Amino acid sequence: MSQEEQPLGGGGTQSASAPGSGDAARHDDPRIVSRRWLLFKAAVGLNGLVGIVLAVPVFRYLLAPWRKDSSYDSWVSLGPIDSFPMAETRLAFYKNPSANSWDGQTDNVACYVRHAGGNQFQVFAINCAHLGCPVRWFPQSQLFMCPCHGGVYYADGSRAAGPPERGLFTYNWKVVSGELHIDAGQMPTLSNSAKLVKISLGQGDCSCRA
């Protein structure tokens, strides 16, 4: 038969009969078979080993963002305390401490600063304690309202109504040479802001990190 008419290759059974193995008696020789299988298993084992060695750096690379909260947080300034009038709640902005040049506007983070009187402040996260939507402050009624599922908070950040289980997340703050600094760096969520907060309906007064 000419090669032109026949399919090239020709299927598993044919290619299995490699040159040199034509002798049926040698097929049965347990030594040859076991040597081939040994080599095969050794080759599989080698690949497995290399695979494991390679998997370690791959996993390390994939898990790189999984870090302690403290490694993301740092103190950032919200500007001079004079810009936050007494007994008022103002929107303030800061640049997230761990920013990349390709972040665009996403590292512009907003928060609410309430000057509670004297040298006392409250700094609230913009993110609703329910599922993180941006709450809006209404000075007329002294309420924060959430546009997503209708959560409402009082001026001191405590829960007033709606699905949130607790008050607004607050940042730790300090005043350094006339400027208000907050400990920020992560999107505030229940996992990084709620560890020490006892959830109680109706009075979500909390001092927690965000």
Place this chain on the structure above:
Amino acid sequence: MPRVSPPHGQEPVRGGPGTAKRVYAWFEQRLQLEGPVKDAALHPVPRSTASWWYVFGSAAFTLLLLQIVTGVLLALVYVPSAGEAWSSLNVLNHQIPLGWFLRALHGWGSNFMVAIVLIHMAQVFLFGAYKFPRELTWILGVFLLLMTLGMAFTGQVLRFDQDAYWGLGIGASILSRVPFIGGGLVHLLLGGPIIAGATLSRFFALHVFIIPGALLVFALLHIWMVLKLGINDWPMPGRLVRRATYMEEYNRLAHEDGIPFIPGAFWKDLAFSGAILAAVAVCAYVLGPFGPSGQPDPSIIQTVPKPDFFFLWIYTVLSYLPPEMETPFILIAPLIGIAILLAIPFWAGEGEKSWHRRPVAVLAVSTIAICFAVLTQLGTSTPWSPHMSAWSGDPIPVRYLQTATPLVRQGAVVFQAKQCRNCHSIGGAGGERGPALDDVATRMTLDQMRFKVVSGGGNMPAYGKNLSAAEIEALVSFLETLHPANEPPAYDASRRAVDESRSQPNAGAPPANPAANRGTNP
């Protein structure tokens, strides 16, 4: 001019049928596809499977191909960078000729694909097609559904606008509720501590490489099994599936009363796929692309984020769940749902296929469909969300104030200025979070209203600290006028006794109906 003879063994290429055949043979000799393709195309299928009910799977695959093609075309322009993605989408929409149409095709293709996949699943379930020997086909199908939803969500993120930004925030907030490792999972999801450049990059990788790769492999395996195991025969009431005999019965059906898959059954698939593609194109052309909405700038907080259509029902569920049930529900319910879907073919792998004799199956599908429709409808109108600009945007209807006293008018001002309107509608305008107040005076007495305003309760914040006594008085005076002309306001009987005894000294005064001298709405 000397003639150059072609090299040995190679014919000069000339036109004509002989050449075409030779070219075909040259390829076939190397590819050897003719046999398997012929087998697949001509394999006999039961005559009953050539049905319009059996066209959804192929339509879903066609849509997958459309998504791949349009996705690749969009990737020619799209910039997967948090700083530039939004502008590149606007360039696509407004500057590149027909860029908007490609975006619209991809967006509508996605919606159609989710819809068709869901319909396909419901059909397969109702026709008992998940039963022996097609259990694995169903299981792969469940994963295909999950991946399709995954594509829809990651695609919404790549449309890097305000909705995408806050949608990611919601996703992160949900993940953060996982006990112990929630914080780490959020970091993995976002690629860092906040939604930023790293987040978009990883969603790009998910949407463009990881999920589509898996989706394609799974879809091909799914189709492979359909070819190998045969298309599900039309379910006949009383014809039960038994492991021991099914294959033989099916083969008899396919060979004795069968037709070749192509063209017998396939023409309907082709026709329906074509119609679906046309429908996507028409929607894309008429309704245009989705977004992008506002810039993904978290310092712009005047935004009302909303998920895409197929996630609206989740949005509704999250607003209505009681707070204490929320975390268990959103973390456990999806797992239970997936486990049930995966368990169905093992739990009911044999027996009746026909929906005529499976009332529970029919009931389950209709219940889910109705719930989905209702929850989605609610998610569209979001009655639980305050209308953030109602207080300054929706006026009090004039007829409510025409005969009003100055005190009542002042109350109306308080009502607007203190954002009551954001949650309570009057005259059909305003929020729906709380009850509409057009006839509140018939439901509550003056004292009850005063109490509710001051101390709140339920979903009503307490306004006691935020309103002066005069403001509260004006507000409830206004509320008391809110009743139909032919229905008097609710009045406290004990209060009436007090008022009457007070009015005893000046006899002749009419029994006190305080609303009477405050003016009522006509």
